[in-house]
Amino acid sequence: MKFFKKAKKSPVEIRQHHNIAHNIGNLKMKAQAAIHLSFSSNRYSKIVFQALEPETHAMLTSRSKVQIKKEDSRLTINIEAKDISALRATINSYLRHSYLTKNIIQFLDKLE
Numbered sequence: 001m002k003f004f005k006k007a008k009k010s011p012v013e014i015r016q017h018h019n020i021a022h023n024i025g026n027l028k029m030k031a032q033a034a035i036h037l038s039f040s041s042n043r044y045s046k047i048v049f050q051a052l053e054p055e056t057h058a059m060l061t062s063r064s065k066v067q068i069k070k071e072d073s074r075l076t077i078n079i080e081a082k083d084i085s086a087l088r089a090t091i092n093s094y095l096r097h098s099y100l101t102k103n104i105i106q107f108l109d110k111l112e
């Protein structure tokens with residue numbers, strides 16, 4: 001059974017932006033990433049969305065913010081962070097959570 005669809009390109013797109021603060025004259029960095037996950041069924045994408053979405057409201061840190069969008073069997077996780085370290089930590093957290101959810105679903109499917 002396939003859980004994820006094979007991606008045509010990398011599922012993670014990372015963008016880094018530099019914003020100059022004119023009033024203090026220093027360089028502030030913002031880092032952004034978009035993770036695109038394609039699932040083999042709408043059911044799987046809905047389950048993973050429902051597992052991840054509450055995490056976007058539980059602000060453990062103010063260093064990053066996350067938005068999740070679901071379109072049919074595809075999820076897009078948009079992350080904006082104050083720096084590249086916060087971006088990396090947030091990406092790892094959401095990918096780990098997605099992978100864990102996938103493993104649980106596959107285990108439960110085998111029991112049926």
